[in-house]
Amino acid sequence: MKRSFFLILVMCIGLPALAQDLSYTLEENIGYYNGLTDSQTDYQKERCKLDVYYPKDTTDVPVVVWFHGGGLEGGEKHIPDGLKEKGVVVVTVNYRLHPKVQHPVYIEDAAAAVAWTFKNIEKYHGDNNKIFVTGHSAGGYLASMVGLDTGYLSKYDIDANKIAGLIPFSGHSITHFTIRKEMGIPGTQAIVDEFAPLFHIRKDAPPMLLITGNRELEMLGRYEETAYFYRMMKVIGHPDVELMELDGYGHNMVYPAIPLLLNFAKEKSKE
Template sequence: MTKNLTCFVVCLFVSWMVAAQKRAYEHINDLSYLEQADESGDAYRSERCKLDVYYPKDTLNTSAIVWFHGGGLEFGEKHIPYGLREKGVIVVTVNYRLYPKVQHPSYIEDAAAAVAWTFQNIEKYNGNPKKIFVTGHSAGGYLASMVGLDTTYLAKHDIDADDIAGLIPFSGHTITHFTVRKEMGIAGTRPLIDRYAPLYHVRQDAPPILLITGNRELELLGRYEENAYFYRMMKVVGHPDIELMELDGYGHDMVYPAIPLLLDFVVQRSKEPQQ
C-alpha cells in the first residue's frame, strides 16, 4: 500500500520531539568492524572498514539502527542523519569500501561485516541484539536490503539474517545496482535482476520491511516503480510484514522526512511481546 504522508510525517516528528527525554549520549568514532586484526596489508580496507556508535548512556535494552550512507557505491562518508540524534536509540553509522577501488561484492561484504559486528558487540553499548534494524539511503538502502535478503553474506559470520528486527531501505535499488551494472558494462538504463539484486532474493521469511521512496515523478529513474514491484512480489510469496510508503513532494533527497517513519517502525517492532 502506498501513502501520501507529508502531514503524517510532520505529526510523527513532533510527537518524537515531545516524547524524547533528555539523556546523556556518547559518540565513539572509528571502531574497526573487521572480525580480527587485518593482516592483509590492505590499507584501504583498514581505512574504510570503520563505524561510529552513538548511544544513550543511561538506558538498557535499547534498539539499534545501523545506517549506511548513500553515494552510488562510489562516494560518501559515515554520518548520523539529522533527526536521529537524541531519539533514545543507538545509531551505528558505517563506512565501506567504494568503487572503483573495489568492485562487487566487496561493499556488500563490508556491510555484512558491519551488521555482524553490531550483533556481536551491541550489548556493550546498552543495546539489545534482538532489536537491530538495518537501513540507509540510496546505495545504503541497497546494501541494507542485500544484507538482509541474501542470507549468505551474514551466514559467513554465523549470523542469521532473519534475526534482523527490520529492514528500512530509503530509496534503495531493488534491481541490481547501477554501479554493479556499470562494472559489468551494462548501461544504467538497462535493468537487471541477478543475485546482486534484492528482488532476486524475494522470500516469505525475510525480516519485517518498510520501503520508503520519494514521489514517483520526482525520484531517480524508476526508483519508486522498482520498489513497488518488489513490494508486490513479497506480497505474492506471502511475506507478512512489508509496507511501501511514497513521500509526496519529495524526490530522491527524502531522508529528513523519512526519519520519523523509520523511528515509528523501530518503536512498533521493538515492543516486547505480550505475556
C-alpha cells in the same frame, strides 16, 4: 501503499520521542573487521570503520545501523538529522568504494559491519535482538542485500532473520547501477541477478518498511522498482512489508523519512 505528505507531517509532529533526558556519547572509527578476519588490506583498514552513538545511562536499547548513500562511489559515515537523542543506538558505517573495489565487496563490508554490531552492540547498551538495518540510496540497497541474501551474514554465523527490521530509503531493488556499470551493462537496462534484492525475495525475511520519494520526483524508476519489490514480497507471502511514498520529496527524502524509521523501530521493539 502511498501516504500523503499531510499524513506524513502529522506522523512526524505527533511521534513521541523514544527517550527523554538521556546522555549520549560517540565512539568513533572502530574497525569492524577487527576480530572478524585475520588479515586486511591497507584500504580496508582505512575505510572499514564505524561510529557508535549511544545513551550511557540505559541498556537494552534498539539499534539503528545506518549506511550512507553515494552510488557506491562516494559518501561518508554520518548520523542523519533526526536520529540523535532519540532513544536508539546509532551505528554509522563507512564501506569501501568503486573504483578501488568492485562488487560484491560493498555488500561484504556491509555484512561485516552488521555482524560486528550483533557481536558487540551490548557493550554499547544496545539490544542485539532489536537491530534495525537501514540507509539511503546505495545504503538502502546494502541494507536490503544484507538482510535478504542470507549468505553474507551466515559467513559470520549470524542468521539474517535475527535482524529486527529492514528499512531501505530509496534503495535499488534491481541490481545497483554501479554494479551494472562494472559488468558493462547500461544504466537503463534493468537487471535482476544475485546482486538484486528482488532476486532474494522470501516470505521469512525480516519485517520491511520501504520508503521512497514521490514517483515523479524520484530517480528514474526508483519508485516503480520498489513498488514491484513490495508487490512480489506480498505475492510470496511475506506478512510484514509496507511501502511509503513521500509526496513533495524526491530522492533526497532522508529527513522526512527518519520519523517513520523511528516509529517502525519503536513498534517492532515492542513485539
